[in-house]
Each structure stands twice: as structure tokens, then as C-alpha cells.
Amino acid sequence: MYLTGVSLSLAAILMFFMALASSYIVRKGTGNDWQPIDLPRIMWLNTAILVASSITIEVARRKLIASGDVAAFRNWWAITTALGMLFLGGQIVAWRELAEQGLFLSTNPSSSFFYLLTAAHGAHLLFGLVALLYVALRAAQPAWRRRAIAAEATAVYWHFLDGLWVFLLLLLNFGR
Amino acid sequence: MTTHAGAVHVHEAPTGFFRKYIFSLDHKVIGKQYISLALFSAFVGMFLSLLMRLRLAWPAMKLPFFPDGILPEQYLALVTMHGTIMVFMVLTTAPQSGFGNYFLPIQIGAADMAFPVLNMLSFWTTFLSMVVLMGAFFVTGGAPLGGWTVYTPLSAIGEIAGPGQGLGMTMWVIAIALFCAASLMGAINFIATTLDLRTRGLSLMRMPLTAWSWFITAVISLLAFGVLLSGGILLLLDRTAGTSFFVPGNLVVTEKLIPHKGGSPILWQHLFWFFGHPEVYIAILPGMGLASHVLSTFSRKPIFGYRAMVFAMSAIAFLGFIVWGHHMFVSGMSPYVGMAFSVLTMSIGVPSAIKTFNWLGTLWGGDIKFTTPMLFALGFVSLFVSGGLSGLFLAQTSLDQYLHDTYFVVAHFHLIMGVAAIFGILTGTYFWFPKMFGRMMSEGLGKLHFWLSFVGVYAIFMPMHFIGLAGHPRRYADTSGAAYLQAMDPVHYFMTVAAFITVAAQFIFVANFFWSMFKGKKADINPWQATTLEWSIPSPPPHDNFAGQEPTVYRGAYEFAVPGVKDDYIEQHVPPEQVAKG
Numbered sequence: 001m002y003l004t005g006v007s008l009s010l011a012a013i014l015m016f017f018m019a020l021a022s023s024y025i026v027r028k029g030t031g032n033d034w035q036p037i038d039l040p041r042i043m044w045l046n047t048a049i050l051v052a053s054s055i056t057i058e059v060a061r062r063k064l065i066a067s068g069d070v071a072a073f074r075n076w077w078a079i080t081t082a083l084g085m086l087f088l089g090g091q092i093v094a095w096r097e098l099a100e101q102g103l104f105l106s107t108n109p110s111s112s113f114f115y116l117l118t119a120a121h122g123a124h125l126l127f128g129l130v131a132l133l134y135v136a137l138r139a140a141q142p143a144w145r146r147r148a149i150a151a152e153a154t155a156v157y158w159h160f161l162d163g164l165w166v167f168l169l170l171l172l173n174f175g176r
Numbered sequence: 177m178t179t180h181a182g183a184v185h186v187h188e189a190p191t192g193f194f195r196k197y198i199f200s201l202d203h204k205v206i207g208k209q210y211i212s213l214a215l216f217s218a219f220v221g222m223f224l225s226l227l228m229r230l231r232l233a234w235p236a237m238k239l240p241f242f243p244d245g246i247l248p249e250q251y252l253a254l255v256t257m258h259g260t261i262m263v264f265m266v267l268t269t270a271p272q273s274g275f276g277n278y279f280l281p282i283q284i285g286a287a288d289m290a291f292p293v294l295n296m297l298s299f300w301t302t303f304l305s306m307v308v309l310m311g312a313f314f315v316t317g318g319a320p321l322g323g324w325t326v327y328t329p330l331s332a333i334g335e336i337a338g339p340g341q342g343l344g345m346t347m348w349v350i351a352i353a354l355f356c357a358a359s360l361m362g363a364i365n366f367i368a369t370t371l372d373l374r375t376r377g378l379s380l381m382r383m384p385l386t387a388w389s390w391f392i393t394a395v396i397s398l399l400a401f402g403v404l405l406s407g408g409i410l411l412l413l414d415r416t417a418g419t420s421f422f423v424p425g426n427l428v429v430t431e432k433l434i435p436h437k438g439g440s441p442i443l444w445q446h447l448f449w450f451f452g453h454p455e456v457y458i459a460i461l462p463g464m465g466l467a468s469h470v471l472s473t474f475s476r477k478p479i480f481g482y483r484a485m486v487f488a489m490s491a492i493a494f495l496g497f498i499v500w501g502h503h504m505f506v507s508g509m510s511p512y513v514g515m516a517f518s519v520l521t522m523s524i525g526v527p528s529a530i531k532t533f534n535w536l537g538t539l540w541g542g543d544i545k546f547t548t549p550m551l552f553a554l555g556f557v558s559l560f561v562s563g564g565l566s567g568l569f570l571a572q573t574s575l576d577q578y579l580h581d582t583y584f585v586v587a588h589f590h591l592i593m594g595v596a597a598i599f600g601i602l603t604g605t606y607f608w609f610p611k612m613f614g615r616m617m618s619e620g621l622g623k624l625h626f627w628l629s630f631v632g633v634y635a636i637f638m639p640m641h642f643i644g645l646a647g648h649p650r651r652y653a654d655t656s657g658a659a660y661l662q663a664m665d666p667v668h669y670f671m672t673v674a675a676f677i678t679v680a681a682q683f684i685f686v687a688n689f690f691w692s693m694f695k696g697k698k699a700d701i702n703p704w705q706a707t708t709l710e711w712s713i714p715s716p717p718p719h720d721n722f723a724g725q726e727p728t729v730y731r732g733a734y735e736f737a738v739p740g741v742k743d744d745y746i747e748q749h750v751p752p753e754q755v756a757k758g
């Protein structure tokens with residue numbers, strides 16, 4: 001039931017981002033004022049961190065579900081949480097680099113979309129981070145019945161945001 | 177899925193006032209909250225429409241709040257708020273979130289929705305959305321002027337485009353964004369509930385068509401509202417952060433150059449209608465499910481073509497996502513694209529016709545009982561057909577060049593979406609009232625209400641076809657200055673009088689509703705001799721619906737007129753060996 005709920009929310013989030021991505025393409029194609037921006041280099045590092053966090057959350061999940069190893073689960077889960085925070089921090093650094101170049105939300109449609117897409121993704125990721133933290137904290141309680149389902153649901157959500165980010169990055173990079 | 181009905185979220189009946197009636201987790205209370213919100217909104221919307229009708233019939237009339245009469249820009253604000261309140265707060269809220277919340281869990285044998293907290297959150301977010309929307313009336317500049325579709329660029333550049341386009345429009349966008357979030361939460365809940373909480377024996381193909389329609393509507397909501405939300409965010413940024421998503425360059429409004437550049441106003445239309453067309457089906461599908469259900473019950477016959485009905489609703493939902501361009505034929509789109517949208521749009525006629533003929537097939541040879549809910553369900557079918565036929569005209573690109581933005585479109589969507597869906601809501605109210613409140617509504621008052629409303633809505637909206645064909649544009653505050661329009665003034669008088677009579681008739685309904693709630697005849701468990709699970713539990717149902725016992729379902733939802741059986745119906749939960757032979 002919880003997995004159903006999370007999977008359904010992914011469909012809604014996907015539609016939301018697809019609408020933004022379509023708007024990106026349309027806006028770029030119709031206006032004659034689009035100026036491509038170079039992505040801050042740190043974003044590739046951020047991406048690597050997020051992909052890594054997807055791997056660590058998967059390890060954590062398998063430790064819990066397949067081998068029932070709660071201690072290992074908690075370690076991998078903590079690493080994932082840290083990587084998630086690192087990613088968000090890195091995104092903020094990327095924003096500041098752009099701002100130093102004088103590129104703000106309203107400077108150019110390209111920068112508008114850049115800030116919008118990264119912020120929208122970041123907001124969803126922040127929500128995932130809250131879920132990660134919640135599970136990390138409650139996992140310490142041995143009697144917590146819903147540990148497995150909460151971990152699974154969070155992992156599904158996290159993988160999705162990872163994939164979504166890779167898509168957005170490709171769009172921002174190759175759709176410049 | 178692994179979990180099973182009932183066991184997952186048994187919550188005790190709350191005792192405190194707040195937990196019981198305000199921040200309740202009980203799907204029945206939340207359903208009633210949604211219905212109350214919709215009822216209130218419907219009366220606000222009707223009030224606004226009467227003001228518009230007054231202005232159209234007597235442009236100079238002075239009114240309370242309008243000492244100089246209704247100004248043209250105030251007329252536009254009335255149009256916008258009427259449309260927005262009716263579409264979002266009434267037609268999207270009552271049939272799906274209201275009745276769906278109350279009856280979906282019961283009809284599938286569950287103790288509650290899958291996620292009760294989310295459910296509560298989605299109601300209160302909807303409520304907040306309504307508060308923000310109504311707030312637009314009271315801010316400086318007043319309510320927005322853009323119509324319920326708030327086309328860009330005039331909706332994106334602030335009060336230079338008109339007084340209400342300032343703060344009022346910003347509030348509109350925020351209200352709609354909240355509404356989107358609330359609807360998404362609701363959709364997730366409805367789908368998860370239908371998939372995971374059906375009771376023993378209730379396969380998908382045994383579900384009542386009402387449950388099917390709520391399920392399919394939820395799928396549409398899930399895929400559509402995110403797109404409107406994205407559009408709303410872009411619009412909000414254009415309005416407040418100086419971006420240019422929708423505002424083109426070199427735009428001059430009231431002799432001022434607008435500083436934005438390069439944006440695409442048409443992009444908003446695409447985003448809006450990609451949501452907007454599915455939205456009209458969100459409004460009407462629950463009514464279709466309910467009409468099927470009620471027609472079968474009061475014809476005492478199984479629904480004609482159950483599978484075809486499920487298929488037709490699914491096909492409508494699917495096609496509904498690929499026809500949005502028919503709202504944009506005059507936006508300058510390529511004729512080839514227009515052609516594609518035109519053909520796709522007309523193809524929706526096929527599942528719509530399947531539904532209509534199946535309704536007629538259900539009635540055919542039935543032992544028809546003309547109760548009030550039955551009359552309203554028949555009214556629904558009538559309105560759906562009348563409104564659907566004009567859709568086929570509008571779907572022709574060449575005809576739409578002329579008919580677009582005339583009263584013909586207003587006639588089309590009021591018949592098929594506005595009043596048909598309202599008739600669906602009234603069908604549901606008369607049909608389920610005994611279950612919800614344990615008392616019967618007055619049949620005499622109900623029938624009076626039906627006949628006045630039925631004749632009334634046709635009297636209001638039929639003439640609009642003719643003035644539309646005669647070239648009367650929509651959203652005009654008066655006809656002064658155009659001789660060919662002034663010739664149509666008598667039609668406006670007629671429609672205004674009809675509107676007043678029809679709205680007055682709604683007070684018969686309100687009186688009947690509240691009188692019956694306290695003084696109506698006591699209803700027994702199954703007053704309509706219906707078959708589905710809600711009629712197997714007390715009226716009104718207890719807090720946990722089935723008193724902790726999951727019912728078992730043995731058959732489909734429409735077992736009427738079964739040969740060799742004592743009564744002319746068999747309820748879904750009665751084991752085969754207990755069915756009385758006769």
C-alpha cells in the first residue's frame with residue numbers, strides 16, 4: 001500500500017517535470033533571446049554523488065530485506081543520507097557560481113529554467129532527505145514494525161529522483 | 177500488493193470535537209466536509225452568475241455593492257470568479273472528493289481510505305485554496321479578470337492589464353496551485369485505496385461503476401494536475417520574479433511598453449489545456465458512473481454492457497489527454513495539427529456514444545421506478561447528449577473559426593459540464609442521502625425541484641446556441657455599440673428571467689435537504705433495494721463502516737431481475753446459499 005502510494009506520487013512528479021521540460025524546449029525554440037549558459041563544473045561532481053547515493057541506498061535496502069542485517073543497513077543508510085546532503089550543498093554552490101557570473105532567475109530564459117528546474121528537483125529531494133533522516137533516526141528503535149516498508153518506499157523515491165536528476169542534467173547540458 | 181483490507185489502519189472513533197468534526201481522519205466526515213464546501217461554493221457561484229445575468233439584461237441597474245451599476249471590468253471579475261469557483265470548487269470537488277470519499281471505501285468493503293492523514297490534508301488544502309481564492313475579492317484591485325483560463329500575456333503582466341490583474345490574479349494563481357497539490361494527494365489516495373483495499377471476492381470487474389469512475393477520474397487527476405501546477409509556477413514567476421516565460425517582447429498594453437521579452441503566450445494555452453481538457457472529464461466521469469449505477473437500480477435491470485462501460489470510461493480518459501488542441505484552433509496552429517486534433521476529438525464521440533446507448537439499453541424494457549434520483553440521472557443523460565452534440569460542431573476546425581469565443585461554446589460546456597455534472601451531484605445527493613443521514617428526502621419536493629431545474633437549465637442555455645450562431649461573443653458585459661448584438665437583447669432578458677427562476681428552485685432543494693435531515697422519514701438499511709455494499713450496513717454507517725468485519729463479495733454489482741430468485745435483486749455480500757429462491 002505504501003509502495004503503491006509512493007509509485008503513484010512518482011507518476012505525478014514525472015508529469016510535473018515533463019511539463020517543465022516541454023516548456024523548456026518550446027521556450028527555447030520560440031524566443032530569439034535564448035543565451036546558452038555553461039553549467040558550473042561542480043554539477044558533474046554533484047551528479048556523481050547522487051548516483052553514488054543511489055547505489056548506497058540500494059545496498060542498505062538489500063542488507064535489510066535480504067539479509068536482515070540491521071546494523072549494516074543503518075550504516076549504509078547513514079552514508080546515503082550524508083551523500084544526499086552533500087548533493088544539495090553542491091547544488092547551492094553551483095547556484096552561487098552562476099550568481100557570481102551575474103546570472104540570476106530573471107536574467108535570461110536559460111537561467112530562469114536553470115534555477116527553476118534545479119530548485120524544483122531540490123525541493124523534491126529535500127522531501128526525500130527528510131524521509132531518509134526519519135528512517136535513519138527511527139531505525140534505531142528495535143521495535144519499529146514498519147522499518148522495511150519505510151526503507152523500501154524511501155529507496156524507490158530516491159532512485160527516481162536520481163534518475164530524474166540525470167535526465168534534467170542532460171537536458172540542461174545538451175539542450176543549452 | 178501484500179497488505180490486505182481492513183487490518184492496516186484501524187483507528188479508534190475519536191471523541192473530541194476537533195478530531196471528530198474538524199481534523200477528522202474518517203473518510204465519511206471528510207467526504208461530508210468536501211460536500212459542504214462544494215455546496216457553499218455552488219451558492220457563491222450561482223450568486224455571481226445572477227449578478228452577471230442582471231448586468232446583461234439591465235446594464236445600468238444599480239445594486240448593493242455596485243452603486244454605479246456593474247462596471248465592465250467588474251463584470252469580467254464576476255465571469256472569472258464564477259467560472260473558477262464552479263469548475264474547481266464545485267465540479268471537481270463534490271462528485272469525486274465528496275461522494276467518492278464517502279462511498280468508495282464502503283463500496284469496496286474497506287474501513288477507510290488508504291492514507292487517512294493524507295486525506296485530511298488534501299481536504300484542508302482545498303479549503304485553504306478556496307479561502308485564498310475568495311480573498312481575491314477583498315484585495316486592492318479586486319478579483320482577477322482573465323476568465324477561468326487566465327490566458328497570458330494579460331494574466332502575466334500585473335495590474336497594467338486591469339485592476340484585478342494585480343494582486344487578485346496572484347491570489348488566483350496561488351489558490352489554483354494549492355488546489356493542484358490537494359487534488360494530487362487525493363488522487364494518490366483514491367488509486368491506492370481502489371488497488372489495495374478491496375475486500376475478499378471484489379475483483380476489479382465486480383466493482384460498481386461508481387467505484388470505477390472514481391478510480392479512472394483519480395488516474396486522470398494524477399496525470400493532469402501536475403501539468404497545471406507547472407504552468408501555475410511559471411506564471412507566478414513571470415508575475416513576481418521578472419522572468420519571461422509567457423510574455424513576448426515589444427508588448428504594448430495601455431500605451432506602455434512591457435519590459436519582458438521573448439516569451440510564448442501560446443505555451444500557457446498548451447499547459448492549461450493539457451490539463452483543461454482532462455479536467456472536464458474529471459468533472460463528468462463520476463456523474464457517468466453514478467448515472468449508470470442509478471439507471472440500473474431503478475430500471476431493476478443489470479447495467480447494459482458492464483465491460484463496455486468500463487472500457488468506454490477508460491477510452492475517454494485516454495483520449496482526453498490527446499485532444500487539448502481543440503481549444504486552440506484559432507491560436508494560429510498549423511492546419512495539419514488542427515486536423516489531427518479535430519479527428520482525435522471527434523473520436524471521443526465513439527466511447528461517449530457507447531455510454532449513451534448502453535444507458536438507453538439499460539432502460540429498455542426495464543421496470544422503471546421514477547424516483548427523484550432516477551429523474552436526475554435521466555436528466556444527466558439528457559444534458560450529456562445535448563451538450564455532446566454541440567461538441568461535434570465545435571470539433572470542426574472550419575466551424576470553430578466562427579464559433580470559438582461565442583455563446584455557442586458557453587452553451588456547449590454549460591450543458592455538458594456545468595449542469596450535467598451538477599445533475600450528477602444532485603443524483604448522488606438524492607440517492608445516498610438516506611445512507612448518509614438515515615432519513616429519506618421528500619419525494620414530492622424532490623420531483624418539484626427536478627422539473628423546475630430541468631426545464632430551467634434548458635431555458636437558460638438552449639438560447640445561447642442561437643445567439644452564438646448569430647455571432648454573439650462571450651464575456652461581453654453588454655451589447656451597447658453593436659447594433660446586431662442589440663437585436664439579441666430580448667434573448668438576454670429571457671435567459672435572465674429563466675436563471676432567476678432556476679436559482680430560486682434550488683432553495684426548494686436546500687429546504688428539502690435540511691428539513692429531511694431532521695424530520696424526514698426514517699430510512700432503513702436498503703430503501704432502494706440496491707445491491708452494493710453500502711446498502712448492507714446501517715444508515716448512517718458506523719465509524720468503521722463494517723464493525724471490524726470485512727464483508728465478502730460473491731458477485732458483480734448489478735444483479736437485478738435474476739430469474740428463480742424471490743426478490744428481483746441479489747446483494748453483493750449475500751452468500752449464494754442464502755439467496756432466497758422463489
Ligand code: HEM
Nearest residue numbers: 456460502503525564567568570571580581585589592593
Ligand atoms: C463528444 C465530446 C466532445 C467534443 C467533441 C467537444 C468539443 C469541444 C470543442 C471543440 C471545444 C472548443 C470550442 C472553442 O473554444 O471554440 C470545447 C469546449 C469546451 N468543452 Fe467540449 N467537447 C466534448 C465533450 C465535453 C465534455 C464531456 C465536457 C465536460 C464535461 C466538455 C467541456 C468543455 C468546456 C468546459 C469547454 C470550453 C472551455 C472554455 O473555453 O472556457 N466538453 N469542446
Ligand SMILES: [Cu+2]
Nearest residue numbers: 453500502503
Ligand atoms: Cu476540450
